[in-house]
Amino acid sequence: MTALPRTLSPLPLPPEDSRCCDGDLKVKTATLFRTAPLLLDCGRPLSDVRVAYHTYGEAQEEATLVLHALTGNSAVHEWWPDFLGAGRPLDPTRDFVVCANVLGGCAGTDGPAQWQGTGLGDLAISLRDMARVGRALLEHLGVRRVRVIGASMGGLLAYAWLLECPDLVARAVVIGAPVRHSPWAVGLNSAARAAIRAAPGGEGLKVARQIAMLSYRSPESLAQTQAGQRRPGVHAVTSYLEYQGEKLLARFCERSYVALTGAMDNFQPGDAELAAVRVPVLAVGISSDVLYPAAEVRAATDALPNATYWELSSIHGHDAFLMDAGELPQRVDAFLRGEAEFGLHPSG
Numbered sequence: 001m002t003a004l005p006r007t008l009s010p011l012p013l014p015p016e017d018s019r020c021c022d023g024d025l026k027v028k029t030a031t032l033f034r035t036a037p038l039l040l041d042c043g044r045p046l047s048d049v050r051v052a053y054h055t056y057g058e059a060q061e062e063a064t065l066v067l068h069a070l071t072g073n074s075a076v077h078e079w080w081p082d083f084l085g086a087g088r089p090l091d092p093t094r095d096f097v098v099c100a101n102v103l104g105g106c107a108g109t110d111g112p113a114q115w116q117g118t119g120l121g122d123l124a125i126s127l128r129d130m131a132r133v134g135r136a137l138l139e140h141l142g143v144r145r146v147r148v149i150g151a152s153m154g155g156l157l158a159y160a161w162l163l164e165c166p167d168l169v170a171r172a173v174v175i176g177a178p179v180r181h182s183p184w185a186v187g188l189n190s191a192a193r194a195a196i197r198a199a200p201g202g203e204g205l206k207v208a209r210q211i212a213m214l215s216y217r218s219p220e221s222l223a224q225t226q227a228g229q230r231r232p233g234v235h236a237v238t239s240y241l242e243y244q245g246e247k248l249l250a251r252f253c254e255r256s257y258v259a260l261t262g263a264m265d266n267f268q269p270g271d272a273e274l275a276a277v278r279v280p281v282l283a284v285g286i287s288s289d290v291l292y293p294a295a296e297v298r299a300a301t302d303a304l305p306n307a308t309y310w311e312l313s314s315i316h317g318h319d320a321f322l323m324d325a326g327e328l329p330q331r332v333d334a335f336l337r338g339e340a341e342f343g344l345h346p347s348g
């Protein structure tokens with residue numbers, strides 16, 4: 001695959017060993033809800049919830065909370081190096097940065113793999129449940145106020161935080177996510193879950209990832225990166241999708257996939273709840289996103305009283321926030337710092 005173009009180098013790269021400065025990049029765990037259970041939106045109680053998380057920087061009462069995407073994890077230093085490090089929006093020399101694997105995930109926090117055989121079965125969880133777990137983690141860490149930043153599922157989760165814990169959130173950055181899951185996005189997830197149900201044990205998850213990958217790229221991106229063949233007689237994009245399916249199967253759990261996509265699909269806040277959110281929000285659309293089209297992301301400025309919009313221009317689709325971030329780190333940094341002028345897109 002050809003290297004992705006970076007139209008703008010975000011910031012001068014600091015020396016490798018200063019990118020994360022607490023010197024401890026190991027995952028930590030906490031067991032929460034020991035004395036009183038978490039009451040899930042589905043009505044079931046959940047006790048002794050184990051949560052895996054990373055922190056970067058010195059502990060402070062004010063933190064930046066990073067909310068990861070569907071198949072992400074708490075190791076921000078592994079998947080968002082453009083955003084984490086000295087001089088970047090998540091700067092451990094200045095900020096206390098926290099990221100936890102979500103409830104229902106499979107990267108250290110309790111999820112369907114732990115609930116199997118316990119009588120809890122395949123619990124239905126919601127994004128608001130995830131926010132409640134996050135609140136308990138912040139209490140555990142002594143954090144009283146957060147700036148939240150999330151992309152994709154993490155962006156939907158940021159909206160859930162604004163609805164569930166508005167008292168804790170000072171400002172929020174939502175990248176490549178709408179205020180509620182659209183029929184189009186629910187449809188894609190429904191097809192993915194149908195594949196898992198039709199072929200449990202691995203093959204279905206691979207097909208689910210192939211479907212999802214098409215929504216994370218764009219026609220122009222695939223034309224640029226996947227034209228022709230890598231193996232004789234096989235379209236490059238076909239082997240690319242097959243490989244991406246294999247890669248996900250090696251690191252993800254099909255039950256978590258079902259649980260988390262269900263939580264995304266059921267996130268359907270009403271207009272009145274959204275209109276009551278007073279916290280400043282930066283909503284970032286991605287020009288070529290076919291999963292959550294930029295216009296849908298921009299609709300946050302109509303739904304919320306204090307939202308601002310900026311658009312990342314990239315041909316690489318939804319995953320551009322990971323692969324082709326361009327100026328996004330600087331824009332996010334300015335917004336998180338509360339700078340009045342953070343350089344709005346002309347359409348913003």
Ligand SMILES: CC(=O)SCCNC(=O)CCNC(=O)[C@H](O)C(C)(C)COP(=O)(O)OP(=O)(O)OC[C@H]1O[C@@H](n2cnc3c(N)ncnc32)[C@H](O)[C@@H]1OP(=O)(O)O
Pocket residue numbers: 001067068069070071072073079150151152154226230235236237238239240241243319322323
């Ligand atoms: C805010 C958040 O929470 S984000 C959470 C972060 N998410 C994650 O960390 C998990 C999700 N990760 C991802 O989605 C991906 O890793 C991304 C988006 C970051 C990048 O995707 P990648 O798979 O690394 O890149 P890309 O799509 O360019 O594919 C490259 C791989 O496909 C292979 N490939 C490329 N073309 C082909 C082809 N035609 N046939 C077969 N293989 C191919 C490459 O050799 C490369 O293989 P490698 O991964 O073994 O090096």
Ligand SMILES: N[C@@H](CCO)C(=O)O
Pocket residue numbers: 069070071072152153216319
């Ligand atoms: N590609 C990222 C974002 C998808 O929402 C992931 O797999 O988590």
